[in-house]
Amino acid sequence: MTESGTAEKRNVDLSGAARGVWLVKVPKYLSEKWKEAQGAGDVGKLRISRSRVAGGKPEVIFSLNDQLIGNDATPVPKDHKFVLTGMTSSAQTLTLLSQENIDQDDPMQETTGKLAVEGRVIQRAECRPIVDDKYMQLKRADLEKKNKPHREVIKLDRAEVNYKPKAYHPADVEATQKKKEEGKKSRLDKDHVMDLLFSAFEKHQYYNVKDLVRITQQPITYLKEILKEICLYNMKAPHKNTWELKPEYRHYKSKDGEASSSTA
Amino acid sequence: MATTKNVSPPTQEYVVRVPKDTKKKYSILKFHHSLNIDLTKSGPLKMGRENNLKEYRQAHDMDSMPKFGAGSEFGREQREEARRKKYGIYRKRYNPEDQPWLMTLGDGKQGKKFKGVKEGGIADNVSYFVFTQCPDGAFEACPIEEWYHFTPQAKHRCLTSEEAEEEFLKRDQTLNYFSIMVRKRMKNEEEADEVEESEKKVKKSKSKKDFLLTELDEWGIMSDDDMEDEEEAGLDTEKKESKDKSKKQSKKSKDKRKKNSDDEALEESDSFDEGQEVDYITGSESNDEDVYEEKNRDGDSKYKQQGVEDEEGLKFLVESGEEEEEEAKQEEQEEDEDSRDAKEKKENNDSDSESTESSGSESDPEKEVNFSPLFMQKKKEDRKKAVEAEGRSRSATPTEEKAKKRKAESENSVVKKVKVESTLSHSASSSSLSSEGITEEAVRRYLLRKPMTTKDLVQKFKNTGLSKDQLVNTIAKILKRIDPEKTKIKDKLYLSIKKTD
Numbered sequence: 001m002t003e004s005g006t007a008e009k010r011n012v013d014l015s016g017a018a019r020g021v022w023l024v025k026v027p028k029y030l031s032e033k034w035k036e037a038q039g040a041g042d043v044g045k046l047r048i049s050r051s052r053v054a055g056g057k058p059e060v061i062f063s064l065n066d067q068l069i070g071n072d073a074t075p076v077p078k079d080h081k082f083v084l085t086g087m088t089s090s091a092q093t094l095t096l097l098s099q100e101n102i103d104q105d106d107p108m109q110e111t112t113g114k115l116a117v118e119g120r121v122i123q124r125a126e127c128r129p130i131v132d133d134k135y136m137q138l139k140r141a142d143l144e145k146k147n148k149p150h151r152e153v154i155k156l157d158r159a160e161v162n163y164k165p166k167a168y169h170p171a172d173v174e175a176t177q178k179k180k181e182e183g184k185k186s187r188l189d190k191d192h193v194m195d196l197l198f199s200a201f202e203k204h205q206y207y208n209v210k211d212l213v214r215i216t217q218q219p220i221t222y223l224k225e226i227l228k229e230i231c232l233y234n235m236k237a238p239h240k241n242t243w244e245l246k247p248e249y250r251h252y253k254s255k256d257g258e259a260s261s262s263t264a
Numbered sequence: 265m266a267t268t269k270n271v272s273p274p275t276q277e278y279v280v281r282v283p284k285d286t287k288k289k290y291s292i293l294k295f296h297h298s299l300n301i302d303l304t305k306s307g308p309l310k311m312g313r314e315n316n317l318k319e320y321r322q323a324h325d326m327d328s329m330p331k332f333g334a335g336s337e338f339g340r341e342q343r344e345e346a347r348r349k350k351y352g353i354y355r356k357r358y359n360p361e362d363q364p365w366l367m368t369l370g371d372g373k374q375g376k377k378f379k380g381v382k383e384g385g386i387a388d389n390v391s392y393f394v395f396t397q398c399p400d401g402a403f404e405a406c407p408i409e410e411w412y413h414f415t416p417q418a419k420h421r422c423l424t425s426e427e428a429e430e431e432f433l434k435r436d437q438t439l440n441y442f443s444i445m446v447r448k449r450m451k452n453e454e455e456a457d458e459v460e461e462s463e464k465k466v467k468k469s470k471s472k473k474d475f476l477l478t479e480l481d482e483w484g485i486m487s488d489d490d491m492e493d494e495e496e497a498g499l500d501t502e503k504k505e506s507k508d509k510s511k512k513q514s515k516k517s518k519d520k521r522k523k524n525s526d527d528e529a530l531e532e533s534d535s536f537d538e539g540q541e542v543d544y545i546t547g548s549e550s551n552d553e554d555v556y557e558e559k560n561r562d563g564d565s566k567y568k569q570q571g572v573e574d575e576e577g578l579k580f581l582v583e584s585g586e587e588e589e590e591e592a593k594q595e596e597q598e599e600d601e602d603s604r605d606a607k608e609k610k611e612n613n614d615s616d617s618e619s620t621e622s623s624g625s626e627s628d629p630e631k632e633v634n635f636s637p638l639f640m641q642k643k644k645e646d647r648k649k650a651v652e653a654e655g656r657s658r659s660a661t662p663t664e665e666k667a668k669k670r671k672a673e674s675e676n677s678v679v680k681k682v683k684v685e686s687t688l689s690h691s692a693s694s695s696s697l698s699s700e701g702i703t704e705e706a707v708r709r710y711l712l713r714k715p716m717t718t719k720d721l722v723q724k725f726k727n728t729g730l731s732k733d734q735l736v737n738t739i740a741k742i743l744k745r746i747d748p749e750k751t752k753i754k755d756k757l758y759l760s761i762k763k764t765d
Contacts, residue, residue, distance in 0.1 A: 009312035009368060017303035022395035023292070024405070031391035034405065039284020046403055049275035062280065093295040095303060096394055097412075098288045115311055117303055118290070119396065206337035239337055252334035 012097075012115045019119035021096055025126045029076055029138065033068045043068060046082075057084050062127060077135040083126040094121035185219045193218055193226055198249070205252065206234065206242035279402040280395075290394060291410035293365075293380060299416060301369070310368045313360055314379070320358045365412055377419070380412035387411075420445065702728055702735070707742045708761060715751065715758035718743075 026034075037043045044064040051058055060082035069075050087094075096118040129135045196216045200207060212227070213220050227233075231243040295301045303309060321327045330336045348355070365380035386392070392408040423431065423444070431444055702725045710716060710724055721739055728735070748759040 009310035009366065012309040012311050014303055014309055019396065023408075024393045024395055026391045026393050028389065028391060031393070031407065034282045034393075035407070038282050042279040042281050042402070043405070044280050046278040046280050047275050048278070091297040093297055093299070093301045095293040095295070095301070097291050097293050099291065100287050101289055117309065119394075120303070121292070121394075125395075200338075203332065204336040204338040205334050206340075208338065211338050242337060 010115055012117055014117050016119055017095075017117045020122035021119040022123045022125055023094060023121045024082070025124075027127065027129065030064070030080070030127065030129075033064065033070075033076060037065070037068055060084065060125070075134055076138060077129045077132060079130045080127045081130055083128055085124045085126065087122060087124060090124070095119075096121065185217055187219060187222050188216075190226060193223070194230065197226065197230065198245075201245050201249075206239040206244050208242055212243065278397075280405055281398075281402055282405050288406075289410070290406050290408050291412060292392070292394075292408050294383075294411065294413045295378075296415075303369075307370045307375075310375075312366050313363045314366050315360075316363050317358055317360075324355060365414070367414065377417040378414040379417050380414040383411040383413050423448070702730075702738050702742070704742050704745060707739065708746060711746070711748050711759055711761040715753075715760035717756055717758055721759070 034043050042065060044062055047061045047063070049059045049061075062080045062082060064076060064078050064080070066078075069078055098116050098118045100114040100116075193216055197212065200212065200215050207215075209220065209224070209227075213223060216223060227243055230246060230249055232246055234240060234242050234244060318327075326341075329340060331341075362382060364382065365378075367378040367380060368375040369378065370376055387408070393405040394408060395403045395405055398404055427448065706725070707721065710721060716724075718739070721743075722732075722735055725735060725739065730738075743759070746761065748761050751758045751760065
């Protein structure tokens with residue numbers, strides 16, 4: 001959640017705006033195959049033959065690369081027909097925008113990546129499989145897969161023991177080992193602890209005891225002694241069970257919260 | 265690359281590639297056809313995401329606590345998050361990529377603005393690819409990841425529903441629709457200055473008349489104002505004078521209306537309802553009475569003497585009220601036409617000035633002729649000369665008849681239509697009138713519902729299309745027949761009927 005995500009507008013590269021592109025609706029199984037073969041050269045061939053009738057729509061057939069069809073139980077149909085619909089039927093202007101993401105892990109790229117208009121859609125097409133045995137097999141496999149229940153009853157010969165009693169659980173072992181490494185918290189000089197506390201209370205007004213223990217690395221009894229001297233314990237609602245400095249030790253700026261919230 | 269197949273139409277073959285370009289993310293921007301988006305000609309294009317982080321925080325109540333310094337609690341957010349998770353509440357994180365696009369097309373201020381909202385569900389069951397042709401002839405297929413629907417953003421501000429309603433009421437008066445927003449802006453500026461003043465004013469002015477339950481109340485107030493005026497003028501003055509005054513007032517108010525068109529629409533709408541039954545009045549009976557009592561504390565004592573059933577008294581009540589505005593207006597329109605005619609005549613014939621005056625202007629004393637027979641007789645003699653003069657100018661009809669005619673003329677427009685009837689006698693008319701809406705039944709019904717003054721009664725039957733004279737006559741007759749109970753509240757005579765059966 002970045003707070004600097006401002007709505008600053010960036011210039012969009014319009015050099016490719018005049019380019020005409022086709023928008024093709026592709027069935028999921030085919031698009032999966034295509035994604036598999038991403039960057040590996042051609043995925044198939046497009047055959048465009050003009051219609052015999054003058055002024056008719058050209059016939060476009062896409063045939064998938066043989067290597068991508070796959071030899072497993074559910075082969076994908078090879079030939080698909082492109083049904084061209086043109087742009088006149090829909091009352092929309094479609095524009096293609098590309099957005100560069102140099103580093104996908106960085107969410108800031110979203111707001112800084114270069115924008116470019118890559119073209120406008122001049123033709124819409126629907127990639128439909130030519131219905132044959134292969135396609136029917138594919139559909140059948142899909143349907144069977146879909147209708148298969150997620151959980152099935154299996155008969156077991158003997159009872160399986162899921163929970164085996166353990167003396168040392170791995171999580172516990174880890175924790176104890178960590179504690180051992182740290183050793184016992186030793187009592188530091190009182191002034192030093194108070195310095196630590198004051199610097200902590202500079203950042204926030206209210207602290208839980210547990211957090212203060214972690215920050216100061218002091219035994220809780222010793223810490224409570226000091227806290228009773230310089231702090232007040234809140235027992236009521238908005239900041240229940242927290243410690244805050246006594247008024248005489250405080251020097252917070254008024255309305256500090258608003259000014260500093262942007263740096264959080 | 266093109267290879268001809270065995271069939272006659274030539275077939276071209278292209279290679280389709282799926283480029284390995286993970287850096288680029290493609291999305292489709294949808295515009296409506298009518299927007300005529302042509303990015304090649306439109307000039308520079310700027311885009312940016314809308315920043316809704318603030319709204320997100322407000323919606324999730326995240327900004328309530330300061331994060332640092334005074335009032336902040338160490339590790340509160342994490343703890344809250346953990347607590348929520350314990351209860352199975354998982355909040356959607358704010359994702360800047362899901363925010364709508366804001367687009368400016370064109371230069372600076374002339375640029376068109378668009379907002380593109382992300383559309384979901386399109387690629388649930390299918391995938392979309394964009395095919396582009398490379399220089400070497402092969403097609404490249406790039407997957408589309410997101411869809412955005414762009415709509416133009418309005419540059420202007422819109423009227424609120426109340427303001428729109430107000431303007432709609434003025435629809436017939438508004439000639440320049442472009443000035444509406446300008447006026448609104450000016451008004452806003454003024455308001456900013458006068459907020460305090462107006463508040464004080466409102467408190468003062470809205471002492472009594474603030475809360476009007478029904479139209480009746482409104483009428484009551486209006487007539488009251490009138491009464492007070494009359495009091496100022498002196499109660500002893502002759503009827504004629506008061507009549508005159510009421511006429512003038514009605515004219516004044518009419519003029520006023522013309523000046524501020526705002527009021528006109530409102531009052532016009534009132535005129536449609538009057539005389540009709542208003543059922544919800546019954547509930548607020550006591551309230552109404554209160555209002556009357558309040559209004560009439562310093563009321564008019566002139567009704568004390570005369571019984572309501574007397575024609576005279578009833579007539580007077582009716583005449584003095586300003587509630588005849590509507591009717592008077594009609595009359596005036598009629599008379600305006602008359603006067604126009606008269607003026608034309610005047611131009612033609614200057615010597616007839618007296619006669620034109622008499623038939624034309626409103627302050628004409630002869631007009632009152634119809635209100636009191638006594639005066640009429642007196643004036644007849646006075647005016648005989650004038651009549652004769654007019655007779656000369658118009659036609660050679662006998663003077664007696666002429667006078668009658670003129671009397672009818674000066675009467676209400678409706679009477680004009682039934683001229684024959686009116687000239688014959690009033691008694692004959694009563695029977696015909698009952699067919700027009702004023703029936704004994706109706707009067708009974710009104711009186712049963714709640715106590716009323718005669719004035720109110722006349723008001724109820726006003727839009728039956730009769731002249732005041734006839735109205736008053738018939739009502740008086742009916743009242744005589746019914747013989748209702750009379751009670752006097754604050755110097756006003758209220759009539760009522762008790763339910764017997």
